[in-house]
Amino acid sequence: MNNNIGVYICHCGGNISDYVDVEKVKQAIATEEGVTLAKTTIFACADSNQKEMVEDIRQQHLNGVVVASCSPKLHQITFRAVTERAGLNKYNYVHANIREQVSWAHSDNKPGATEKAIHIVKAAIAKVRYAKSLDPIIIQSQKAVAIIGAGIAGMKAAIQLANMGCPVYLIEREYFVGGRVAQWDSLSTSSETGKQIITRLYQELIKHNTITLFTGAEISSYSGSIGDFHLKVNIKPRYINQQCNEGGLQKAIDVCPVILPDEFNFNITNRKAIYHNFPSEYPQLPVVDMVHCNRCGECLKICGAIDLDQKDELLDIHVGSILMATGFDPYTPIDGEFGYNQINNVITLPQFQRLINLNEKKLIFNEKEIRHIAYIYCVGSRQPEGENKYCSRYCCTTTIHIANVTRRKFKEINNYHFTRGVRTYGKQETLYRESLANGDVFLQSYEDDLPVVTSEDGKTIVKINDILTMKKSMEIEADLVVLVTGMVPRAENSIGALFKLPKGRDKFFNEIHMKLRPVETVIDGITISGACQGPKNVTEAINSALSAATKSFSYVSKGELELEPIIARIEKDACTWCGACANVCPYDAIRIENDGQKEYAVINNAVCKGCGMCLPVCPTDAIDLTAYSNSEIESMIDALAQD
Amino acid sequence: MARIDTKFGVKLKKYGAVDFTACYNCGNCTAVCSLSTQDNSIPRDMVRYSVLGLQDDLKASLKPWLCYYCGECTAHCPQTANPGELMMALRRWLTSKYDWTGLSGLLYRSLPLTLLFFLLTALSVLIFAICKDFNLETIMHYGHYFEMGAIGAVFLIILLPNIIRMWWFVILKPKIKVTLKTYFKSIGELIVHMFTQKRSLSCDENKFRWFEHFILVIGYLMLLFTTVFLDWFSAKNLFVIVLGYVESMVILIVTVDFVMTRIKKSREVGKFSQPSDWFFVIWLFLLGTTALFVRVFIDLHILEFHIWLYLFHLTVLAQWAIIIVPFGKWTHFLYRSFAMYFEKLKETQYHEPTI
Structure with a gap:
């Protein structure tokens, strides 16, 4: 019980004292039990007052301090720092808010305001009497980061972490690295192609021996918390041991009788059950698609390096932080949306990007040479009725860039853009200018x-009431209609559910604070980057990857983590394990333990946020919240309820 | 339902249009245009029609003629899409569309062909002079008849049918019903605009240019009247002689200033001169100047010894009368004033209550 308490009552210029009689407040609380010092001050936060407080605490050996001033959001940290400077533990400080909660709220009733201020300060004094010195909780943190997804964001984050000296496990579900960017050929405002950029990153990546890359790998389960995550990784084999003798592997691919739509080319071409996406792809060893392989054995006759009996591998990984970089899927239009899947020359922008990459000299689709191309914008984005209300950010720029590329690569191309307003922000505006020119x-x-896209006598007609031409009805005959599809979250997104990552209304993973904490999630130790968080272009994805890498590194760099000591504590003897607390805990911080004699609840100190949700549901009152114990809260209520 | 035709833009470039596809439809041009009104806004919609190649809409529109090219739109265009020059190109294109012979379009599009026509005309004059043994009196006599004949023929065979075609494009084809009474009541509009170009006075900072243009038109028309009907070159009446001098001086001075504007590119209107623009101002200058000197030589009694001067004048006159007047820039004099007349008809029609 602290009995040497100093109380400071702030005028806040006049913000408080114009409505609250601060002298009267001082007099009313000066006689409270344990108060040995009561002062008023014009600005409690002013340097001079802070110095005075430090001296008071030191000279009078105060063991409890209260400042009655503004919101704790503004200055609680300031005054905690003051007590620390004076050698007093910062948890022996209690903040009383008599500005936002009193003077500003009751400017019409000065006597009432003063009355309320007295009660609030008395409650703070009541709490500080019970205040105890607390030390931060220190937990060990495993110095390693797991990155989920080896697309451009994941690869860049891995390199960044490795450069900082942090071991990295880069876990990729597919058999090849590069994600979506490897699928794009020409990238806007860059002279390098997507493949070149990915190749460059890969070369840089393999130079670091602290990066361990897994392909064909999926996380099957996880446990633990910040600083101490345990992941089980299931690694599928490639079914090929090493490169075959000269050209043998290509012959094996040629004889494979299984023909499948090639997802790398968004199904506009086919591939075999043994495949690689493009010749210079990394890792360079092809892979057998065991889901579709019929084990006919034709390939085995040609190439001895193929081994269809390879088994999955299961690895345990121990990391301090997890960085999510799982990327996006292109929106798939519903059947009949602008003629998709009903008119045979309606394709999506990703398909078109693959198409112009695969064609040389002449642009051919469905055996017809393409001259007139209609681009319909905002398909799957900014939906008036559907769920995707957001703008996908990359599509205006990419479409215009691709339209320009198509003109350069092929002859006599006419581009018609059916937009809902062009958003080529920043430097990308020059692309728009180029296309206009x-x-x-x-x-x-x-x-x-x-x-509206219709098919009339075998011709594909796009009609619009153009608002730039006084809503005049206009039409073109298109050889190809390209639906400019936006970004949506991965269709197969079970990894998010595994980690219980919260999603926003757009179904992408959600950050804590869009502006101030843009890569952290509510699951401590898990950061997000790239397009799994929402639509981003390459630049933006890299920015967020570097940001998330730095954040993740901050969790593991010291090998230990200091956590706020205000957490719930369970009295083992009183606990009867009913499970009510574990059910309400929003952070999954309570688990059951059995010491052989009884079952009881245990708090994971690294995960508990001290929110207090578990306290009221406990039937045996076995849980107490540090710094908010029952005695503290009850004494505060008594003080507030006093006449 | 209109079909988009991007080839039209390529075609329009041959008529002098530049960079108009850069337009991103901000509408600054229309906002700064002092002639644009709520009901009749220019020039953005014309840029739009041109980008989309809506030729039928363009042919039915009088809007290109409602612009007097102050150049404000071009000066304020953030995309340097040059709407002012596009309006000029549209006027050239419309001229070629109104012309039933199609020669107008050919000449606008091809400089070599234009030069060939000028050369052939000059040769004809030379052959004619050879036939007449360079007899000054005979040549001048026929020259005078040629003037009268050319005016009548060009008007009846070329200009009148073209005006009728214009009427067909803008009134009849779009099925705008105009009563006979309205035709008569609005005729004043035609006369006023033909002789004064009143509308261009509304352009900002354009008063001096309007005045120059005004006295040039009046000077030109009066010189035409003086030479053709008062037979200036044979006149003995002092008033007629002096009148002719004044008129030709006016033409000389104003055309020199106009040519200088185009050389110095000092005004927006002179920055993108097409061959047709050069021919028009230079030949008008030559016409006035040679007429002036012919009369000076007559008054000094030395024309007999300098018959080349009259032949040069006759050549310029012939080229003017059978190339520039029917197929060249001269026609804007007619189309602009008729455009104002037809616009008045349309306006009256829209505002008359339907019974």
Whole structure:
């Protein structure tokens, strides 16, 4: 019980003292039990007052301090620091808010305001009497980071972490690295292609021996918390041991009788059950798609390096932080959306990107040479009725860039852009300018009057009431209609459910604070980056990857973590394990333990946030919250309820 | 339902249009245009029609003629899409569309062909002079008849049918019903605009240019009248002689200033001169100047010894009368004023209550 308490009552210029009689407050609390010092001050936060407080605490050996001033959000940290400077533990400080909660709220009733201020300060004094010195909780943190997804964000984050001296496990579900960016050929405002950028990153990545790359790998389970995550990783084999003798592997691919749609090319071409996506791809060893392989054995006759009996491997990984970089899927239009899947020359932007990459000299689709291309924007984004209300950010720029590339690569191309307003922000505006100079036609409509794609006598017609031409009805005959599809979260996103990562309304993973904590999640130790968080272009994905890498590194760099000591504590003897606390805990911090004699609840100190949700549900009152014990709260209530 | 035709833009470039596809439809041009009104806004919609190649809409529109090229739109265009020059190109294109012979379009699009026509005309004059043994009196006599004949023929065979075609494009084809009474009541509009170009006075900071243009038109029309009907070159009446001098001086001074504007590119209107623009101002200058000197030589009694001067004048006159007037820039004099007249008809029609 602290009995040498100093109380400071702040005027806040006049913000408080204009409505609250601070002298009267001082007099009223000066006689409270344990108060040995009561002062008023014009600005409690002023340097001079802080110095005075430090001297008071030192000279009078105060063991409890209260400042009655503004919101604790503003200055609690300031005054905790003051007590620390004076050699008093910062948890022996209690903040009383008599500005936001009193003077500003009751400017119409000065006597009432003063009355309320007295009660609030008395409650703070009541709490500080019970205050105890607390030390931060120190937990060990495993110096390693697991990165989920080896796309451009994951690869860049891995390199960044390795450069900082941190061991990295880079875990990729697919058999090849590079994710979506490897699928794009020409990238806007960059002279390098997606493949070149990925190759460059891969070369850099393999130079670091602290990076362990797993392909064909999926996380089957996880346990633990910040600083101490345990992951079980299931690694599928490639079924090929090493490169075959000269060209043998290609012959093996050629004889494979299984023909499948090639997802790398968004199903506009086919592949075999033995495949690689493109010749210079990394890792360079092809892979057998065991889901579709019919084990006919034709390939085995040609190449001895193929071994269809390889088994899955299960690895345990121990890391201090997890960095999510699982990327996105392109939106798949529903059947009949702008003729998709009903008119045979309606394709999506990713398909078109693969198409112009695969074609040389002449642009051919469905055996027909393409001259007139209609691009319909905002398909799957900014939906008037669907769930995707967001803008996918990358699509205007990419479409215009691809339209420009198509013009350069093929002859006599006419581009018609059916937009809902062009958003080529920043430097990307120059691409828009270039396309206008090229003679690309831009038409625009609102969301309530979208363009219509119809098939008339074998011709594909796109119609629009163009708001840039006084809503005049206009049409073109298109050889190819490209639906500019936005980004959506991965369809197979079970990894998010495994980690219980919260999602936003857009179904992408959610950060804690869009502006101030953009890569942290509510699961301590798990950061997010790249397009798994929401639509991003390459630049933006890299920015967030570097940011998440730095954040994840901060969790593991010291090998230990200091955590706030205000957490729930369970009295083992009183606990009867009913499970009520574990059910309400929003952080999954309570688990059952059995010492052979009884079952009881245990708090994971690293995960508990001290929210107090478990306290009221405990039937035996076995849980107490540090710094908010029952005696503290009850004495505060008594003080507030006093006449 | 209109079909988009991007080839039209390529075609329009041959008529002098530049960079107009850069337009991103901000509408600054329309906002700064002092002639644009709520009901009749220019020039953004014309840029739009051109980008989309809506030729039928363009042919039915009088809007290109409602612009007098102050250049404000071009100066304020953030995309340097040059809407002012596009309007100029549209006027050239419309001229070629109104012309039933199609020669207008050919000449606008091809400089070599234009030069060939000028050369052939000059040769004809030379052959004619050879036939007449360089007899000054005979040549001048026929020259005078040629003037009268050319005016009548060009008007009846070329200009009148073209005006009728214009009427067909803008009134009849779009099925705008105009009563006979309205045709008569609005005729004043035609006369006023033909002789004064009143509308261009509304352009900002354009008063001096309007005045120059005004006295040039009046000077030109009066010189035409003086030479053709008062037979200036044979006149004995002092008033007629002096009148002719004044008129040709006016033409000389104003055309020199106009040519200088185009050389120095000091005004927006002179920055993108097409061959047709050069021919128009230079030949008008030559016309006035040679007429002036012919009369000076007559008054000094030395024309007999300098018959080349009259032949040069006759050549310029012939090229003017059978190339520039029917197929060149001269026609804007007619189309602009008729455009104002037809616009008045449309306006009256829209505002008359339907019974």
